[in-house]
Amino acid sequence: MTVRLPENPPTDEAAAEGAAAAVRCSGLEYAFGATRAVDNLDLTVRTGEVFGLLGPNGAGKTTAIRAITTLLPVPAGMVTVFGHDTARDRMAVRRLLGYVPQQLSADGGLTGRENVSLFARVYDVPRRERAPRVAEALEAVALTEAADRLAGTYSGGMIRRLELAQALVSAPRLLILDEPTIGLDPIARTSVWDRIDEIRQATGMTVLVTTHYMDEAEQYCDRVALMHRGRIRALGTPEQLKADLAGELEAPTLEDVFRHHAGQGLHGGSSADSSDGEDFRDVRRTRRTATRVG
Template identity: 50%
Template sequence: MNLTSVPDGFAIRTHGLTRRFGPLTAVDHVELQVPRGAIFGLLGANGAGKSTLMKMLTTLLRPTSGSAEVDGCDIVQAPAQVRRRIGYVPQLLSADGTLTGYENLRLSAQLYALPRAQRGARIAEALAFMGLTDAAHKLVRTYSGGMVRRLELAQAMLHRPRVLFLDEPTIGLDPMARHSVWDRLHDLRRDYGMTVLITTHDMEEAETLCEALAILHAGRIAVVGTPGDLQRDIGPAATMDDVFARHAGGGIADGGDFAGAVRTRKTANRLG
């Protein structure tokens, strides 16, 4: 994949993007370009700056310096326009377990200010797209971890964003649930032309799902490329684990129900 030859340009561009917390520089002059329509991965050890970078790009955190555009809109100068163009699923659980899947989506439709006349059709479409129609009127606390994640994707796609941000999209999911989420992400890109930016620690996910990726180390971009190219740069038998170890200096680890998803994501968010 040639990262400079996408005819429609870039969905995300950063220019010296930096975020400091007192003496700590969490993101350090990051230069990043994400092609439109790509599924692009951000990898890095805990504390590398992935979540901080994601929060700046979704306008949840103001940069200390530098700039970025998401779908052509500046994250500092036009944050409201950015928010209208994006969907965001954080590490921490965003679905309400005391509501049904349908009720969660209805609330999201209200928050996105979807016209009332469109809400019913959009919700039904999102439920069907994510394979949740039969579970629409069940409490989310009864959902499996994979169902919860698919519901959160349904919430994020209701307003049909141009760019979808996912922070650890399959954390805590078993292999079948993880592959189900991957299938839905490929479908979103194919059917809606969405650009997807994900953070992940899962090397299988990075290799299977992402067309290109960037590895962060100590707040900076260590390397950018396709999974295949990055492996070939190391050697003919190199794996994504080898790529990660070379550029991020770390190892990888990877399951459940609604309560498990809550616990896992709380831990992941606390660690970085």
């Protein structure tokens, strides 16, 4: 599998200094009216790691991620991506990242290949490189055979992998995934994660992911941050976080860690409540429900 990395590393000194971190948030705040969605967030994602941002609905994960992607302005605090300040250097940041939002970003009326080609054009992939890059991205997510079928005929897991290909076609150094497996059955979830894992191993790409699923976080994330009411309550490797509780509980789980730090369980999101066999319409419905009108 050949998935490329971009050739635009940070150039100025300040950028080079911060480049050891893929993402650095310092004192980040964001409020919707009286709701402090992100409350003085300090967070560093190291280059090359898979970092999981965990938390219940409304914890502030999506808001934090949207600030990192430059889709939301940063009213207070600072965010850098590979040393580039999101407030001052928005386009440089955007060139470095691939983002798969919670909302459906594939078009059911286009084929898989057309969907990815569209993103290649949007991300300014040079014209002569587009066809091979689209083919590589589709191959990386195991969709080569289905590439010329309409996305409207894909299963939920295939759609998620297609969206992954859309994000990969620009050869990002940082891949940001907001609930990549929401609404998928366990087999489709594993398939999405296996692709992410393979791509990460092949490229050294940094991955920042939000999820409700503690089992996924334990299995696939190098480090996790537990977020609650806009703040990070605990941060470390899943093993570290559990080991810290070992004196108090026998065989603590990440869910126990969360309850310990947030004073409540994570609610919603276990493999038991995922729906099997979703198709394109189900995915659209699931994700629409998850979308807030803002």
